[in-house]
Amino acid sequence: xxxxxxxxxxxxxxxxxxxxxxxxxxxxxxxxxxxxxxxxxxxxxxxxxxxxxxxxxxxxxxxxxxxxxxxxxxxxxxxxxxxxxxxxxxxxxxxxxxxxxxxxxxxxxxxxxxxxxxxxxxxxxxxxxxxxxxxxxxxxxxxxxxxxxxxxxxxxxxxxxxxxxxxxxxxxxxxxxxxxxxxxxxxxxxxxxxxxxxxxxxxxxxxxxxxxxxxxxxxxxxxxxxxxxxxxxxxxxxxxxxxxxxxxxxxxxxxxxxxxxxxxxxxxxxxxxxxxxxxxxxxxxxxxxxxxxxxxxxx
Amino acid sequence: xxxxxxxxxxxxxxxxxxxxxxxxxxxxxxxxxxxxxxxxxxxxxxxxxxxxxxxxxxxxxxxxxxxxxxxxxxxxxxxxxxxxxxxxxxxxxxxxxxxxxxxxxxxxxxxxxxxxxxxxxxxxxxxxxxxxxxxxxxxxxxxxxxxxxxxxxxxxxxxxxxxxxxxxxxxxxxxxxxxxxxxxxxxxxxxxxxxxxxxxxxxxxxxxxxxxxxxxxxxxxxxxxxxxxxxxxxxxxxxxxxxxxxxxxxxxxxxxxxxxxxxxxxxxxxxxxxxxxxxxxxxxxxxxxxxxxxxxxxxxxxxx
Numbered sequence: 001x002x003x004x005x006x007x008x009x010x011x012x013x014x015x016x017x018x019x020x021x022x023x024x025x026x027x028x029x030x031x032x033x034x035x036x037x038x039x040x041x042x043x044x045x046x047x048x049x050x051x052x053x054x055x056x057x058x059x060x061x062x063x064x065x066x067x068x069x070x071x072x073x074x075x076x077x078x079x080x081x082x083x084x085x086x087x088x089x090x091x092x093x094x095x096x097x098x099x100x101x102x103x104x105x106x107x108x109x110x111x112x113x114x115x116x117x118x119x120x121x122x123x124x125x126x127x128x129x130x131x132x133x134x135x136x137x138x139x140x141x142x143x144x145x146x147x148x149x150x151x152x153x154x155x156x157x158x159x160x161x162x163x164x165x166x167x168x169x170x171x172x173x174x175x176x177x178x179x180x181x182x183x184x185x186x187x188x189x190x191x192x193x194x195x196x197x198x199x200x201x202x203x204x205x206x207x208x209x210x211x212x213x214x215x216x217x218x219x220x221x222x223x224x225x226x227x228x229x230x231x232x233x234x235x236x237x238x239x240x241x242x243x244x245x246x247x248x249x250x251x252x253x254x255x256x257x258x259x260x261x262x263x264x265x266x267x268x269x270x271x272x273x274x275x276x277x278x279x280x281x282x283x284x285x286x287x288x289x290x291x292x293x294x295x296x297x298x299x
Numbered sequence: 300x301x302x303x304x305x306x307x308x309x310x311x312x313x314x315x316x317x318x319x320x321x322x323x324x325x326x327x328x329x330x331x332x333x334x335x336x337x338x339x340x341x342x343x344x345x346x347x348x349x350x351x352x353x354x355x356x357x358x359x360x361x362x363x364x365x366x367x368x369x370x371x372x373x374x375x376x377x378x379x380x381x382x383x384x385x386x387x388x389x390x391x392x393x394x395x396x397x398x399x400x401x402x403x404x405x406x407x408x409x410x411x412x413x414x415x416x417x418x419x420x421x422x423x424x425x426x427x428x429x430x431x432x433x434x435x436x437x438x439x440x441x442x443x444x445x446x447x448x449x450x451x452x453x454x455x456x457x458x459x460x461x462x463x464x465x466x467x468x469x470x471x472x473x474x475x476x477x478x479x480x481x482x483x484x485x486x487x488x489x490x491x492x493x494x495x496x497x498x499x500x501x502x503x504x505x506x507x508x509x510x511x512x513x514x515x516x517x518x519x520x521x522x523x524x525x526x527x528x529x530x531x532x533x534x535x536x537x538x539x540x541x542x543x544x545x546x547x548x549x550x551x552x553x554x555x556x557x558x559x560x561x562x563x564x565x566x567x568x569x570x571x572x573x574x575x576x577x578x579x580x581x582x583x584x585x586x587x588x589x590x591x592x593x594x595x596x597x598x599x600x601x602x603x
Binding site: 033036037040041043044045047048050051054062063065069070106109110111113114116117118121122123124126129133136138139140141142143144145146147148149150151166167169170173174177201202203227230231233234237238248249250252253264267268270271272274275278279282283286289290293294 | 306309310312313314315316317318319320322323324326327329330331332333334335337338341346390393394397398400402406408409410411412413414415417418419420421422423425426427429430435437440471474475476479480483528529532533534535538539553556557560561566569570573574576577580
């Protein structure tokens with residue numbers, strides 16, 4: 001390696017352009033790229049590995065200081081069995097699915113109509129409505145849950161799934177509308193103008209032109225909304241008290257811990273099974289998810 | 300109204316626009332705008348669970364201002380937000396730069412990196428709870444074997460340990476979000492800037508400082524506003540890991556307002572604590588707004 005190439009390879013370390021990557025030598029790449037990336041991946045993924053190991057370890061192994069804790073020596077499904085048959089876990093899973101799917105669906109319908117109205121119909125005051133939707137997105141659940149509890153109580157929805165189905169759209173609709181507005185902006189106006197000239201009504205345009213073209217945007221918004229509902233915690237914790245209507249995160253936290261006795265095995269199994277559905281969905285739609293997340297930030 | 304008139308009415312974009320907004324507006328007005336106002340109102344009352352309160356003016360705000368625990372929670376919230384956000388940005392930017400390199404299996408690596416952000420926080424917090432266990436912590440075990448420490452660390456038992464441990468868990472969850480968003484920003488930067496900079500003899504650090512960071516500034520402003528917002532109002536992680544303990548050392552404003560309002564039953568006081576978070580929230584929104592403005596200006600566009 002000559003002086004020249006090493007000096008030039010210096011230039012290329014920090015930034016993202018790939019045009020001159022061939023100038024960077026292999027040992028250098030190992031130190032500046034692969035090693036730090038490996039550490040990142042290890043730290044980011046270790047808790048998941050640890051969840052799996054803990055869920056599979058028998059109690060004796062969990063609570064022993066002997067042997068190598070990083071590996072499970074006699075794997076067992078006893079924690080999973082306890083979780084599925086001795087707790088209300090299947091109910092919680094079903095509640096979470098039901099609440100997430102319905103809340104996502106309601107939010108998508110409301111959002112696509114609102115986004116089309118704001119972005120395409122451009123009615124009087126559309127800009128201000130768009131701005132206030134963005135502001136609504138910035139209102140965090142942790143300052144809303146107390147008054148919302150009062151509202152839910154007055155509507156006699158306390159301790160029902162409907163309470164969650166109706167309150168989750170408060171953070172889903174602003175997000176989905178904002179995302180879909182950005183998406184609709186990328187569909188050329190000319191398409192609508194052609195259809196108008198051909199005599200199509202606004203409703204026909206929405207149904208036959210805009211919606212089919214907006215399918216990728218709808219998938220992004222839908223996936224994101226679903227995972228947000230699945231992860232929701234503070235509303236479900238506040239509005240729900242009976243075991244049979246709890247969602248997975250709430251059920252696992254409130255019911256699998258008995259006083260000071262932590263059932264680590266079932267806890268981990270519960271955390272694992274509660275995470276798998278979102279992880280599965282995410283892995284099927286990674287690109288949509290990422291474009292949804294970054295799209296919402298970029299617009 | 301005849302069918303023709305109805306059709307004409309539905310083609311009127313102002314009318315149709317209003318019609319299309321009804322579902323979203325109904326949800327947001329009933330479950331967001333109204334509760335937001337109600338929350339501020341509740342802060343001025345002595346409402347308890349199951350009992351509508353009477354107007355007591357600023358009494359709640361005066362009493363929380365004098366409350367040592369509220370002050371501690373305020374300090375904790377600022378400390379938690381500041382430390383976690385700075386580290387999340389630094390590590391997030393680093394990870395984004397790494398992911399922007401030419402890598403084998405790049406898309407798989409990128410997908411995997413986002414996992415901590417996908418998994419429900421309450422559930423991944425359980426894993427951290429176990430990792431931080433005072434008797435069976437895997438971190439303590441590994442450090443013992445390496446000879447770094449000679450007794451197990453009380454991760455969640457000591458005030459400062461607990462603060463740092465919860466911050467670490469928050470960073471773990473937040474870094475992927477920051478990294479993937481910044482990566483999206485990095486990918487929009489044309490390689491020709493770097494070619495030009497290196498022809499002018501700029502070093503790697505200089506390129507990072509004078510090319511990457513300025514061009515990334517608009518998206519950084521937005522991403523960090525969201526990150527600050529989510530961190531400042533965080534609830535789940537603290538609730539699962541410590542419930543605010545030990546000795547209220549990890550209570551954030553959100554967890555304290557929950558504790559006072561729901562298990563404690565003092566809705567009015569809880570609402571006052573939550574309302575006290577609003578000024579900071581407005582600050583973050585202003586920050587985001589000016590970040591966005593700068594973006595339009597940089598692209599040669601007109602501020603809308």
